[in-house]
Amino acid sequence: MSHANPHPSGRPRVVVIGGGFGGLQAVKALRGAAVDVTLIDRRNFHLFQPLVYQVATGALSPGEIAAPLRWIFRREHNVRVLLGEATGFDLDAREVQLQPEYDGAAPMRIPYDTLIVAGGSAYSYFGHDEWRTVAPEVKSLESALDVRGRILQAFEAAELEQDPERRAAWLTFVVVGAGPTGVELAGQIGELARDTLPSDFRAIDPRQGRVLLVEQADRVLTSFPERLSHSADRALERIGVSSLLGHLVVGVDEEGVTIEGADGSRRVPARTVIWAAGVEASSLAAALAGPSGAELDRTGRVTVRPDLTLPAHPEVLALGDMVRVADAQGEAVTLPGVAPVAMQQGRYAARVVRDRLRGRPTPPFRYHDKGNLATIGRAKAVADIRGLRISGLPAWITWLVVHLFYLVGFQNRLLVMIRWAISFVTRGRGARLITQRGRRS
Amino acid sequence: MSHANPHPSGRPRVVVIGGGFGGLQAVKALRGAAVDVTLIDRRNFHLFQPLVYQVATGALSPGEIAAPLRWIFRREHNVRVLLGEATGFDLDAREVQLQPEYDGAAPMRIPYDTLIVAGGSAYSYFGHDEWRTVAPEVKSLESALDVRGRILQAFEAAELEQDPERRAAWLTFVVVGAGPTGVELAGQIGELARDTLPSDFRAIDPRQGRVLLVEQADRVLTSFPERLSHSADRALERIGVSSLLGHLVVGVDEEGVTIEGADGSRRVPARTVIWAAGVEASSLAAALAGPSGAELDRTGRVTVRPDLTLPAHPEVLALGDMVRVADAQGEAVTLPGVAPVAMQQGRYAARVVRDRLRGRPTPPFRYHDKGNLATIGRAKAVADIRGLRISGLPAWITWLVVHLFYLVGFQNRLLVMIRWAISFVTRGRGARLITQRGRRS
Numbered sequence: 001m002s003h004a005n006p007h008p009s010g011r012p013r014v015v016v017i018g019g020g021f022g023g024l025q026a027v028k029a030l031r032g033a034a035v036d037v038t039l040i041d042r043r044n045f046h047l048f049q050p051l052v053y054q055v056a057t058g059a060l061s062p063g064e065i066a067a068p069l070r071w072i073f074r075r076e077h078n079v080r081v082l083l084g085e086a087t088g089f090d091l092d093a094r095e096v097q098l099q100p101e102y103d104g105a106a107p108m109r110i111p112y113d114t115l116i117v118a119g120g121s122a123y124s125y126f127g128h129d130e131w132r133t134v135a136p137e138v139k140s141l142e143s144a145l146d147v148r149g150r151i152l153q154a155f156e157a158a159e160l161e162q163d164p165e166r167r168a169a170w171l172t173f174v175v176v177g178a179g180p181t182g183v184e185l186a187g188q189i190g191e192l193a194r195d196t197l198p199s200d201f202r203a204i205d206p207r208q209g210r211v212l213l214v215e216q217a218d219r220v221l222t223s224f225p226e227r228l229s230h231s232a233d234r235a236l237e238r239i240g241v242s243s244l245l246g247h248l249v250v251g252v253d254e255e256g257v258t259i260e261g262a263d264g265s266r267r268v269p270a271r272t273v274i275w276a277a278g279v280e281a282s283s284l285a286a287a288l289a290g291p292s293g294a295e296l297d298r299t300g301r302v303t304v305r306p307d308l309t310l311p312a313h314p315e316v317l318a319l320g321d322m323v324r325v326a327d328a329q330g331e332a333v334t335l336p337g338v339a340p341v342a343m344q345q346g347r348y349a350a351r352v353v354r355d356r357l358r359g360r361p362t363p364p365f366r367y368h369d370k371g372n373l374a375t376i377g378r379a380k381a382v383a384d385i386r387g388l389r390i391s392g393l394p395a396w397i398t399w400l401v402v403h404l405f406y407l408v409g410f411q412n413r414l415l416v417m418i419r420w421a422i423s424f425v426t427r428g429r430g431a432r433l434i435t436q437r438g439r440r441s
Numbered sequence: 442m443s444h445a446n447p448h449p450s451g452r453p454r455v456v457v458i459g460g461g462f463g464g465l466q467a468v469k470a471l472r473g474a475a476v477d478v479t480l481i482d483r484r485n486f487h488l489f490q491p492l493v494y495q496v497a498t499g500a501l502s503p504g505e506i507a508a509p510l511r512w513i514f515r516r517e518h519n520v521r522v523l524l525g526e527a528t529g530f531d532l533d534a535r536e537v538q539l540q541p542e543y544d545g546a547a548p549m550r551i552p553y554d555t556l557i558v559a560g561g562s563a564y565s566y567f568g569h570d571e572w573r574t575v576a577p578e579v580k581s582l583e584s585a586l587d588v589r590g591r592i593l594q595a596f597e598a599a600e601l602e603q604d605p606e607r608r609a610a611w612l613t614f615v616v617v618g619a620g621p622t623g624v625e626l627a628g629q630i631g632e633l634a635r636d637t638l639p640s641d642f643r644a645i646d647p648r649q650g651r652v653l654l655v656e657q658a659d660r661v662l663t664s665f666p667e668r669l670s671h672s673a674d675r676a677l678e679r680i681g682v683s684s685l686l687g688h689l690v691v692g693v694d695e696e697g698v699t700i701e702g703a704d705g706s707r708r709v710p711a712r713t714v715i716w717a718a719g720v721e722a723s724s725l726a727a728a729l730a731g732p733s734g735a736e737l738d739r740t741g742r743v744t745v746r747p748d749l750t751l752p753a754h755p756e757v758l759a760l761g762d763m764v765r766v767a768d769a770q771g772e773a774v775t776l777p778g779v780a781p782v783a784m785q786q787g788r789y790a791a792r793v794v795r796d797r798l799r800g801r802p803t804p805p806f807r808y809h810d811k812g813n814l815a816t817i818g819r820a821k822a823v824a825d826i827r828g829l830r831i832s833g834l835p836a837w838i839t840w841l842v843v844h845l846f847y848l849v850g851f852q853n854r855l856l857v858m859i860r861w862a863i864s865f866v867t868r869g870r871g872a873r874l875i876t877q878r879g880r881r882s
Contacts, residue, residue, distance in 0.1 A: 161546075202518075419856075
């Protein structure tokens with residue numbers, strides 16, 4: 001094992017794992033600090049995850065919602081970026097174990113004085129990891145491209161399929177989980193079938209496509225006030241999405257899903273199933289909990305102290321949706337798994353580093369809830385902003401502005417704005433390519 | 442086998458194979474004709490191939506140079522699009538054998554009254570198909586994304602690699618073939634290393650990257666006048682591309698290439714090899730030649746009659762870079778394998794169909810050579826327009842205008858124009874994502 005290009009400066013070394021919302025803000029907020037920062041990620045780009053579902057339906061292109069990490073930090077000379085996977089930690093030796101992302105690379109050890117871990121979370125398949133291949137999620141870009149190919153290919157197959165039952169199964173889309181991603185994705189598929197595709201086909205009418213949104217809870221968007229859940233549900237219905245509430249998916253295969261509710265179980269033939277349910281913290285949470293004795297909850301989140309540090313390891317901070325934060329009473333609190341939490345915690349972690357350089361204590365982390373947004377479709381959204389509950393066009397415009405504002409990179413903002421403007425006028429979707437052909441390979 | 446949604450109109454059925462430049466123009470030129478058109482392609486999009494190399498270097502996103510075929514023809518109600526692979530022809534029964542592009546699809550037969558085959562060509566690997574996996578080409582979108590991942594990953598690997606020799610191999614890029622694609626790609630890699638990436642890395646200086654352009658002939662761009670070849674070569678040199686003329690690649694593997702020239706053979710360690718040499722006609726050419734007795738040349742092109750029809754099969758036309766066209770003396774002529782030839786032949790094929798409906802003969806096909814363009818880099822290009830030979834900025838502006846003009850779709854034109862404008866000013870490249878990780882999987 002070797003040490004990779006160690007910083008020669010001798011300044012404190014801060015290693016940040018993960019270039020998502022939390023890690024990115026932590027590194028940004030260390031701009032100009034008297035530390036050497038190493039940002040480690042498996043990918044070479046920061047992904048604007050709240051819009052990944054739009055890639056899955058051909059509304060946006062991958063490059064438009066991602067920005068290369070190196071490009072973001074090209075002018076921060078105290079920041080270096082390493083492309084690789086953090087495979088574990090040696091908390092006593094203060095080293096990260098890194099497997100670089102290239103052929104024939106030997107594992108490396110990256111020493112740190114302060115470690116900030118922002119590994120994020122993934123969808124959990126209710127313990128059925130074998131469902132992952134038949135019901136891909138829309139969190140990673142690769143998976144979203146796979147989903148895009150599947151959705152478009154399903155309409156192609158329906159156009160050619162002669163058997164009415166099999167054709168119906170190709171035209172049935174099941175989205176599992178009615179959180180913001182599930183709702184937004186189901187709404188987009190509904191609009192794709194209703195507004196974008198109808199004049200494209202000759203043998204089928206894409207408007208006959210069915211979108212089923214399956215949710216275990218008794219309403220969609222449970223993180224929103226009840227009234228907004230209901231208006232979201234009504235908006236979904238108008239674009240052809242049926243939500244099946246109080247139902248659990250108990251089986252998934254290439255031919256469809258098995259759903260269980262109070263009325264017993266039933267089979268829904270469907271060739272396209274997309275997963276947006278369950279949460280599972282990054283395995284880095286467990287890798288931190290083991291040696292530090294910190295608590296892990298059943299979704300794998302590690303409990304950190306009120307200042308985001310690990311018990312007995314004040315030099316290690318963890319944040320985002322892979323952690324729960326203990327309150328003043330020592331009670332672990334689960335904050336919502338959304339970008340603003342991670343971003344605020346990222347900036348807070350940088351503040352802890354800066355305060356320590358000056359020998360100052362940092363008051364405990366406090367989350368400032370600025371509100372909650374979800375879009376359902378064209379000019380339809382719900383927003384809950386500090387008690388102000390709005391839906392419809394005003395909520396949608398708020399959603400647009402907020403998302404464009406937080407998107408990284410001037411070029412991306414401009415391109416996304418143009419795509420959205422054109423889609424709004426033409427009801428078209430500009431990036432409808434089938435490039436990854438998961439089904440046939 | 443079944444007949445897919447046969448057109449009920451009873452009008453003559455025209456089947457077009459291939460949605461490239463030739464097929465697209467043929468279908469477009471049949472707009473409003475009293476025929477039913479079926480367009481068959483393996484992909485759901487028309488790809489603007491002359492810009493695929495820009496996807497390979499992160500300058501453009503895939504969605505920006507591709508347009509869904511269904512979308513292009515959404516208003517042509519006499520056109521239907523089928524997604525599948527033409528696997529063969531029954532010329533006597535007048536049927537195309539089609540394998541639809543979806544899981545569990547049964548093969549189909551598509552009957553025709555007139556068949557237009559525009560299957561295109563692929564790179565030939567000098568008979569070494571095993572090189573394809575280590576030296577991908579930049580003709581298909583998938584392969585271009587693979588190349589993009591490899592190029593960017595090579596710089597990432599170099600940043601982490603400690604051994605100087607291995608680092609140098611990661612920073613060596615070999616492009617095989619100095620036709621327009623090879624020259625343009627080599628130029629783009631040179632600019633990526635020199636202009637885009639230098640401030641992104643900390644351990645390496647990307648400007649030390651070497652780009653080697655290997656060409657069997659004694660000059661680059663042999664399809665251009667000699668003077669322009671030389672000015673292209675000088676422009677390449679200025680952006681760090683060394684062209685190795687009169688050299689043949691005789692070996693390719695994960696670690697580098699073996700090159701043979703008048704001075705003997707030598708080994709170049711290089712972890713990134715990109716293929717842009719040799720041409721091999723679509724296997725559909727052979728599938729037509731067999732039953733019709735038409736001639737095949739050594740690159741697999743079938744010889745068609747002066748009106749693009751097959752001998753003894755006036756109802757079958759073939760065009761583009763999978764054919765040679767016989768002249769009045771019966772001599773087979775090889776036209777350049779460029780988009781304008783295919784487009785003119787596609788429009789000609791449609792004209793043959795229309796003339797026959799009216800019982801009129803069609804004069805033989807004649808190619809109108811409007812000129813030849815290739816770009817080398819920022820503000821550098823060569824153009825040979827009916828004897829007018831220009832290079833530098835004027836040629837580059839001509840290149841820009843022509844490419845934007847022929848790109849399909851208003852949205853694509855706008856997005857590509859914006860990307861190019863931003864790249865021109867910032868020297869950045871907006872779509873630098875490593876999404877397909879061919880090397881590690």
